[in-house]
Amino acid sequence: MAGKKMTFEYRKGQEIKVRIIDIGMRGEGIGKLEDGYTVFIKDAVVGDYVRASIMKANKSYAYAHLDQILQASPHRVEPLCPVARQCGGCQLQALSYEQELVYKQNKVRADLIRIGGFPEEEIDAVMEPIVGMQDNPTGPWRYRNKAQVPVGKNSAGRIVAGFYAGRTHSIIPMADCMLGQEINKDIIDRVLTYMEIRNVPPYNEETGKGLIRHILIRSGKFSGQIMVCIVTNGDSLPYESDLVEHLQNIPGMTSIVLNVNKERTNVILGRKLRTLWGKDEIEDTLHVYDVTEDGAFVPAAEAVTFRISPLSFYQVNPEQTQKLYSLAMNYAHLTGKETVWDLYCGVGTISLFMARRAKKVCGVEIIPEAIENAKQNAARNGIENADFFVGKAEEVLPVYVQTRKAAGEDPDIDVICVDPPRKGCDSKCLETILEIRPERVVYVSCDPATLARDLRILADGGYELRKVQPVDQFGHTVHVETVCLLTHS
Secondary structure (H helix, E strand, O other), X not given: OOOOOOOOOOOOOOEEEEEEEEEOOOXXXXXXXXXXOEEEEOOOOOOOEEEEXXXXXXXXXXXXXXXXXXXXXXXEOOXXXXXXXXXXXXXXXXXXXXXXXXXXXXXXXXXXXXXOOOOHHHHHHHEOOOEOOOOOOOOOOOOOOEEEXXXXXXXXXXXEEEEEEOOOOOEEEOOOOOOOOOHHHHHHHHHHHHHHHHXXXXXXXXXXXXXXXXXXXXXXXXXXXXXXXXXXXXXOOOOHHHHHHHHOOOOOEEEEEEEXXXXXXXXXXXXXXXXXXXXXXEEEEEEEEEEOOOOOEEEEEEEEEEEEOOOOOOOOOHHHHHHHHHHHHHHHOOOOOOEEEEEOOOOOHHHHHHHOOOOEEEEEEOOHHHHHHHHHHHHHOOOOOEEEEEOOHHHHHHHHHHHHHHOOOOOOOOEEEEOOOOOOOOHHHHHHHHHHOOOEEEEEEOOHHHHHHHHHHHXXXXXXXXXXXXXXXXXXXXXXXXXXXXXXX
C-alpha cells in the first residue's frame, strides 16, 4: 500500500549490519536500522559500521553482540587496558578522549533541553566547554585514589584478584587497572603472595566460606600516603605479622587495617576496624583555585587537609575535585559577608572550601559518620565558622527556616549549594529553596537527567540559569559532573 511504512520483525540470533550514531547511558553504541529500529551494541563506538547478532529483541529496540567491526570509526582507539572489553569498570576506553569529552558535553546539553525543557539558545548561551583531564599530570589515566579489588579463585583453583565483569560477580583477573595508581599492582601481588604462602582462602560468595573478600587501597594523591585495608570474613587473619611484613616497606605505606565483614551481602565494608600496623588514617590535601573569566584555574593560597579512614567518603579524583569545588565556590561569589548552606555536604568538602571566603557555612548530611568527619576536618584546618547538622536536607532546612520565622527572624541565607546523589534533590528541599529565595543557588550534579529535572523546578519558581559547567570527573566512563549557577530573578 502506497505510503505505508515498512516494518520488519527481528529475532534472537539474527545478524544485522548497522552504523553507530550515538552512545547510550551505559556506554553502548546505538544504531538505527533502515526502518528506524534501534539497536544497542556494547563496545561499538560512534562512527563504527559493524556486524552484530541480536541477543534480545523487543518491539522497538534490541540488544546485540558486536561480532565484527566492518569499518572502524575515526574516533576509535586501542584501549590501554587489555581487559577493557570484559571488565565492567570502563565503558569508553575504545573512544578517543577528545570525542569522549564531546559526548559528555552533548549529554549534559541534550538532557537540559529534552528533560529540562530549556530552549536550545538559552542553554548554548550559558553552557561552558567541559573541563577535561587532558592537562592533568597523568591525563585521563591513573586518576583514582581508591581501589576496591575482589579476591576469589579461578577455574583452576588459583587465587586471583581483579574486577567484576560487567553486571556479573565473575572476577576478571587484573592487578593493574589503568585508572588506579601504579603502586596498586605491587600491593595486590604481595597480598596474593601472602595468601598463597600461608594458605589463606579467599571468600566464596556462594558458600559464605573463606576469609579474604576484598583488598581496599586508598592513596593520598598529594601526600603520597597509602592505606591498605583487608576486608575479611573473620575477626583475624592467620600470620598477620607476615602480611604486615609483606606490605610495610612499600614506599608511602602509612596504614594497614583489617575490616571485618561477616555478612552475606554485596556491601563491601563492614563496620568493625582494627589497625594492624601504622596509623588509623591517612591524610590528603585539596587545593583551592581561583577561576578566571576565560575559565583558567589559578592556584590560590587556600588548601584543606582531610583525614581518610577505610570508611570515609572522599572523592576518587582529587585533581578534578579541586577544579569542581573551586568552580562551585567561584559561582557562589563570596565576599566574606554571606551565609551559605551546603546541602548533601558529605564530609564537608565544599563547606570547608567556601568557609574561608564566607561569613558562615552550615552543612547538612544524613550520614552521622560523615558529619563527624566534617567537624573533625573543620577543626583540623582551623575553620571555626562552619557548623554541621545530621539529617535529611529536606527536613533540616525547613525546620531551620520555620524556627527562624516563628521567632520573627529572617532565615538569613544568601547562598545555597546542593550536591545531591544521583537521584537529585528531594522535592521538599527544592520547595524550601523556593520559599527562602536565596540570591544564588549553586547546584553540583553527578547525573544530568535529575539535574535537568531539578533545574526546571527552580526555573519555574523564579530562578534564572546563569552558568552550566560540565566537568569530567571519571574519565573513560559514561559519568559526568556538572556545576550550575542560578540567580533569583
